[in-house]
Amino acid sequence: MSLRGLSPRFWVAAGIVAFVVLVGVLGPLILRTDPDTTVGGLYDKPQCCGKLLLGTDNEGQSVLINLVYGTRTSLIVGLIAGLIATAIGLFVGLVSGYRGGWIDDVLSAITNVGLAIPAIVVIILVSVSLPKRNIYTLAVVIGLTAWFWVARSVRAQSSSVREREHIDVAKLSGAGFWSILARDVLPYLLSYVVMAAVLQISSAILFESTLSLLGLGPGDATSLGTMLYWAIAWGSVRTGAWWAFVPPTLMLTLIVFGLLLLQSSLNEVFNPRLRRGRAARRRMVTQVTEPETVGAAGLLTGTEPR
């Protein structure tokens, strides 16, 4: 695909995500200060410039430094958890959809049960019972509870790819089960999986901050959620110390918004049809998508083509 074909939406999304990643990766390297260092008093107002750009928090630590480290934590957790969830979901969905039969029945049942249990409850219970909560265990726990819907949608896709004749052709050529799965089924789902991974990352980031907000965050690192937890616990909202809670909230919103936008613009790239017809097509009685016969029913109904 050529870069020219990408929509402005994609570039905006990519810009936001790149910005967040830069903050999380370069921020700590540039500021070179431990986020636990005390640099001022309780809720010092923001001032120009340097470490006190965003003021201090309840312990007199720099909000700016905490913000960049928190962003890094969120990204690490999101990435690890998102990749774990996508990988497990992909594997289960692929096997279940392609193989069918009783294996499919069993895997689908597990998936459905998993979908029915509210993940947040499980995560809270597991994280409470963890002997040591660091960002990695947290990421793994989130990842292990989030793969169900990936599995479900990958299963639907792979069972439809299974109907394609090229699968039969591969069998007749002597290709084995795993070879077909990896080379004939997976490539057809890849674009979809990339999008699912992006969504998983964003939801894992939200999960992590929810946990941290509840006080179940990682013990060894600052995260955007723990910043909010302390801000609330120490009455920053009441005292008007907005700099303690607005920056992490904005950063979280930016990360999640950027990822969601990225996902939907990737969707446009992978499914060019979405770019063209849009709403107009939905209004027509029929839904023909072959270029030469577009608007079948538009014609039957005499709807103005667009």
Next chain:
Amino acid sequence: MGTLVDARNIRGVYYTGAKDVVAVDDVSIRVEEGEVLGLAGESGSGKTTLGSIISLIARPPLHVEQGTLEIDGKVQELGGDARIPRTWRGSVVSMLPQGAMNSISPTKRVRHLVWDVMRSHDRRISKEVALDRARERITALGLPVRVLDAYPHQLSGGMKQRVVTIISTLLNPRLLVADEPTSALDVSSQKILIEMLLEMLDQKFMSGVIFVTHDLPVLRTVATKIAVMYQGRVVESGPTQLMVDRPQHPYTKALMSSVLTPEPKYSKIRIEGMSGFDRTSFDAPAVIHS
């Protein structure tokens, strides 16, 4: 009987970014009152594109660069930014697209489609009037009225195709352009559809048909005249019998010789089809029989 449709000098081009593809290259065709013109050709010949231009539904990436359409003495410019009056589409010319029978909404009953079609041309028409018209047509053509209450999946392929064909002419268009209406059907359903189409023409539900297909034997049973397209041009046109029995243009000959029907000679001989012909000869000037 006079001329119903006179389409002149039509040129249709797909603007695809990298390079423009000329799909229809300066084509003129004519349909007389009460006749079926068969538009034949293989994939990529431009027959569907021509059909969609004549039924006034060309839209990007397809651009009509030039051409005029004359129906009942009224001339409509097609090229460039020509504005096509809303009343023409559907009620003067109606298009039955390829695969229309499989693209109707599966969750709506047939009568809903009828109502949609009628309403799109007359906002004030009542549901009852619309349905009455459909009922009348369906009865006149010998179909059971209950198809109106059916969902598409409850109808067989042949029945579905007959129903959408009837619906596409509810507005009494002067011309019906039908794109491969028989291709997805079994031979028996094909035969029934063709008989119905001719009956509709008899009863003046429409006054002329352009029948677009790759299937020459089907055309022989339905068309009054045949026009053969190749690479965006009409290479030969004339009365059906003449076209089938004594084709003149090398491409038409090649096309006719590739057709396999259950006739005794085909079980004995070997046919070379198109590869038996010199492709450069296909560029010979068009042959137009009157």
Next chain:
Amino acid sequence: MIYDVSHLTKVFGRGRHQVRAVDDVSFELEEGQITTIVGESGSGKSTVARMLLGLLPITSGTLTFRGKDVTHLRDRAEYWRQVQAVFQDPFSSFNQFFTVGKLLNRSMKLVGKEAGQQRLEESLGHVGMDLEVLDRYPHQLSGGQRQRVMIARALMMRPALLIADEATSMLDASLRVNILNVLTDLRDSLGMTVLFITHDIGQACYLADRVLVMEHGKMVEQGPTDEVIFSPRHAYTKRLLADVPKLHSALELEQP
């Protein structure tokens, strides 16, 4: 006789939603002949093909290939060396991410590496293509070229039996004749047995030595081509033939 199909039945679904897609079908394939199954959509002809290929489990009946019972094979590798297929859709039968070379190379596992390269060139030769095509992706080929590549893939194994399931129905008439000629050439030069499945009696008439007619899962008539097509006995075959549009009107008058 190379293949014996006896009382083959396929039932889809359970209970009240049962559909007998193939119902007690029996026939034989003669070595070195082209046999055609003719039937309209829903007649069960493709289901027969998929069962013969071992791509679909069989409800009941037996398949005997060269005297060996092949109804329920666990390992089909050896079977697929001898029984190969070409499918209907020249688009979806390709993995769009594979070049032609990669597609053909896959068969090496069954053919063996040494013989492979030679077979590859040989197979492409049979369908009139040269080695340049190996670097192409399917979207760079025309429909006719794609079907020829698919035949070449099947020929890599030098199969004794080639099953072609509507292999020409999505092609233009001019290309169709071409593919049919490839099949007759394979029969004549390699003595290959071909089972050709089609809805088009015209093609059956041109190609087949024997014709089998299927309707609603049942085999209603079978025999040598001339007998079945020019003096059909079963009512269904008669109707089918009467409804097929002919190119020359004189013939239509001869039909009852």
